[in-house]
Amino acid sequence: MKNSLINKYNVAGPRYTSYPTVPYWDINTFSSKKWKESLIKSFNESNQTEGLSLYLHLPFCESLCTFCGCNKRITKRHEVExxxxxxxxxEWDxxxxxxxxxxNIKEIHLGGGTPTFFSTDNLKRLIEGLLKRATLAEGYEFSFEGHPNxxxxxxxxxxxxxxxxxxxxGVQDYNKTVQIAIHRIQPFENVKRVTEQAREIGYTSVSHDIIFGLPFQTIEHVQETINKTKELMPDRLAFYSYAHVPWIKGNGQRGFKEEDLPTPETKRRQYELxxxxxxxxxxVEIGMDxxxxxxxxxxxxxxxQKLHRNFMGYTASKTQAMIGLGVSSISDSWYGFAQNVKSLEEYYHLIDENIIPIYRGHILNDIDLTIRKHILNLMCQFYTSWNSDAQYFKELPEVLKKLEEMETDGLLEINSTSLQVTEKGKPFVRNICMAFDLLLQEKMPETQLFSMTI
Known part of the structure; x- marks a missing residue:
């Protein structure tokens, strides 16, 4: 890929796990009452037909990985479990x-932090406690993130x-220098052990996370990591760019110098290789990364055509409603978003007061819902069409005009009622989605809140 395209489109932009994106949530007018009403509406519409997804944020880690942008609490005290x-x-109650x-539960995902920080007895108490209040949907799918160590x-x-x-x-990279820089010392043997054990037990899908653009990481390091990954052949994997946003995440992403990071050109070559x-x-490439x-x-x-994307990432099926439990978790009713408080102490306090611990969110209006649909289509199918809603999307001509230059660059193809992202354009799908993002077009954040798209 020519460097000119990299330079042209390497700008700060959202990853679109939601629309509107979090910086544009209307916090001042957000109402817990309206959020609950939107969730009840969604639940009544979809619980029996689609089921409900649960995301549980388990925030504890024994050590800090300096590449991580998650909300976590570093401790070796397991009495916190x-x-x-x-x-x-x-909170579930x-x-x-x-x-x-x-x-009617369709999906449960345990994220973190480090879910395997918790003992097996406590994880069993957690899952059994959730299921006591619920039924299981047909074809339910439970997943968790495990630290190989x-x-x-x-x-x-x-x-x-x-x-x-x-x-x-989470693999990230197998090179020792890179691992030291990101404070994640993790031998290949540990990943091999847990991957093989999972398969022996009967897990039907094992996934690995690999990151490019890490400090001190070379093209050769990426090649070595993927060659080792091919020895284990996970069923799926995430291969994504390190999001360097220390101005948001604080000192946790200051374990190395800016000049230790690969250039955008090197990152793109890492991705292409x-x-x-x-x-x-x-x-096969599935959606973004x-x-x-x-x-x-x-x-x-x-x-x-069932691929879906939400705050849990890409999922194999859609549920209209997703409830996030635990500190900082985000819930999605389709008609609205709500995020839990980020402080563990405040979370405990609100739960003790029998208050669902949300502190911000957004109720979507009709244009939000329309744009969300198009962005979701692009992120999941690299395609969207507007024949059915063009009359409600009066800004569509303006959006398409913004995309003309990308079409000239061969990143997408537009006809009278639809848009198709080309193979060449897939790495730039975030940039394409940004053209649909009317809120972003209306007002860019005063400070940089998003990682670079390349």
Missing amino acids: SPYITAVLK LYCKLFDTKP NTTKEHLQTLYDLGFRRVSF GKELLAEAGF HFALKSDSLYKSIEQ
């Missing part, structure tokens, strides 16, 4: 009281027995 699970189960019928065979077996069939392991190697190994073997459910969801 039980009170946290008690609070999460009480507060939500269940909003509904007239039992939630502390995920034990007991973790894998316990969660498998509770219904989990998908696990994701990685993508080429993955294709040679049989991985995600790849899967043809045997994996994520690939099959593309064929069936």
Whole structure:
């Protein structure tokens, strides 16, 4: 790919896990009452037909990884586990009281932090506590993120027995220099062990996360990491750019100097090489930064046009409503978003007061819903059409005009009623979505809130 395209389109931009994106949520007028009403509406519309997704944020880690942008609490004190699970189960109970019928759970995802920080007994108490108040939807899917260094065979077996069939392991990079810089010393042998153990137990989908653009990371390091990954052949993987946003995440991303990071040109070459190697190994690009073997459910969801994207990432099926439990978790009713407080102490306080611990969010209007649909289509299918809603989307001509230059550059193809992202344009899908983002066009944030798109 020519450097001129990289230079031209390498700007700060959202990753579009939501629309409107978080900086444009109307916090001042956000109403907990309206949020609950939107969730109840969504639940009544979709609980029996689609089911409900649950995201649980488990924030504790024993050490700080300096590439990480997640909300976490660093501690070696494992006595924090039980009170946290008690609070999460009480939060779930507060939500269940909003509904007239039992939630029908389609998806559960354990994220973090480090879910495998928790003991197997506490994880079992957590999942069994959730399921006591719910039924299970047909074809339900449970997944969790595991740290290869502390995920034990007991973790894998316990969660498998509770219904989990998908696990994701954070690899990042196998080079020792890079690992030291990001404070994530993790030998290949540990990843190999947990990957093989998961398969022996019966997990049907094992995923690895690989990051390019890390400090001191060379093109050769990326090649070495992917070659080692090919030895294990995970069913799916995320291959994504390190988001360097220390002005947001604080000192946790200041463990190295700016000049230690690869240039945008090197990052793009890392991405192109990685993508080429993955294709040679049989991985197919699924949406933005995600790849899967043809045997994996994520690939099959593309064929069936069921791929979905939300705050849990890409999922193989859609649920209209997703509830986030735990500190900083985000919920999505489709008609609105709500985020929990980020302070653990405030989270505990609100739960003790029997208050659902949300502090900000956004209720979507009709134009928000229309734009959200198009951005979701682009992120999941690299395609969108507007024949059915053009009359409600009066800004469409303005959006298409903004895309003309990208079409000239060969990144997309536009006809009278639809847009198709080309193979050349896939790395720039965030830039394409930005043209639809009317709020971003109206007012760019005064400070840089987003990572660079390249």
